[in-house]
Amino acid sequence: MSLNDDEFMRYSRQILLPEVGEFGQSALKRAKVLVVGVGGLGQLAAQYLAAAGVGSLTLMDDDSVEVSNLPRQLLFDDRDIGEYKSLCAKQKLMRRYPDCELHSITRRLSLANASDNINNADIVLDCSDNLATRHSVNQMCVQLTTPLVTASVAHFSGFVFTIDLEQAPAAGCYHCLFPKETLVAQNCTTAGVLGPMVGTMASMQTLMAMNCLLGMGNACGKLLRFDGLTFSWRSATLSRDPQCHVCGVLA
Numbered sequence: 001m002s003l004n005d006d007e008f009m010r011y012s013r014q015i016l017l018p019e020v021g022e023f024g025q026s027a028l029k030r031a032k033v034l035v036v037g038v039g040g041l042g043q044l045a046a047q048y049l050a051a052a053g054v055g056s057l058t059l060m061d062d063d064s065v066e067v068s069n070l071p072r073q074l075l076f077d078d079r080d081i082g083e084y085k086s087l088c089a090k091q092k093l094m095r096r097y098p099d100c101e102l103h104s105i106t107r108r109l110s111l112a113n114a115s116d117n118i119n120n121a122d123i124v125l126d127c128s129d130n131l132a133t134r135h136s137v138n139q140m141c142v143q144l145t146t147p148l149v150t151a152s153v154a155h156f157s158g159f160v161f162t163i164d165l166e167q168a169p170a171a172g173c174y175h176c177l178f179p180k181e182t183l184v185a186q187n188c189t190t191a192g193v194l195g196p197m198v199g200t201m202a203s204m205q206t207l208m209a210m211n212c213l214l215g216m217g218n219a220c221g222k223l224l225r226f227d228g229l230t231f232s233w234r235s236a237t238l239s240r241d242p243q244c245h246v247c248g249v250l251a
Contacts, residue, residue, distance in 0.1 A: 001026050001029050003022060003029065007029070007099070008022075010053070014052065019214065019216045027213060028053045028054050028210070029054075030055055031054050031056070031122050032056040032122050033213075034124045035049075037129060038060075038063075039061070040127075040202065041205060042061065043085070046059055046075075046089055048206040050100040053099070055099075056101040057102050058102075058120075059089050060109055062084075063085050064081075066081065071195050076088060086105060087104045087106055090104035111139065114137065114140035115143075118144055123147045124141055125206070126150040131178070134174060137174075138173050142173050142246050147212050148163040149161075150174060150205075151201045151202070154192075155193060157228070158228070160204050162209075162220045170239060170240055171220060171222075171240060172240030173240075174246075175244050175246040176240055177223070177238065222236070222238065
């Protein structure tokens with residue numbers, strides 16, 4: 001898929017990067033991305049992806065905008081309160097980035113509908129805020145061998161990692177790291193969070209996704225943790241749980 005003159009001008013600073021170039025920008029133009037959850041992480045990731053020239057973006061969330069969202073979900077404002085996040089985000093991004101094909105789904109992703117929505121995506125960003133959705137996304141991405149970039153943030157702590165069993169089969173999946181029976185003590189609702197903390201993790205999640213789409217970098221198989229109080233990053237190598245009932249059977 002070739003670039004036109006306007007696209008060369010618009011994305012010139014990206015095309016200047018030797019790791020991107022015209023070929024990489026064309027790859028972004030062909031890409032189909034699914035963003036699950038259009039809250040703090042998802043609404044910012046969607047903006048970055050559309051602005052970068054991703055060709056097709058599907059936003060999936062059954063939640064509505066609330067006043068408590070506004071300090072960190074900067075795509076929305078008071079006029080959007082009560083509206084579906086996915087639909088509202090789609091409408092705003094369509095006006096800003098008319099070359100991006102945008103779709104919205106006002107349902108929560110579950111195992112019942114995950115296959116239809118993930119099957120058409122080149123990569124999935126899990127920006128959801130509950131374990132049930134995260135495990136559904138992970139299970140279907142593993143089954144369909146679709147790369148998955150997942151991030152989470154609460155208080156002053158965040159993590160992000162990429163699951164791609166074709167590129168890093170020994171790294172396992174989300175269930176290997178966080179089994180379904182894991183109890184999560186904190187989330188944004190119970191522990192609170194600052195907007196810039198969410199923005200930091202959303203930016204890293206989007207950068208990981210773009211690296212995957214461009215075929216560059218080596219982020220697969222690494223868990224990155226960020227401490228917003230000490231401004232420090234820690235990296236750990238992920239390993240597959242041979243007893244994992246999601247990906248262990250593929251070993």
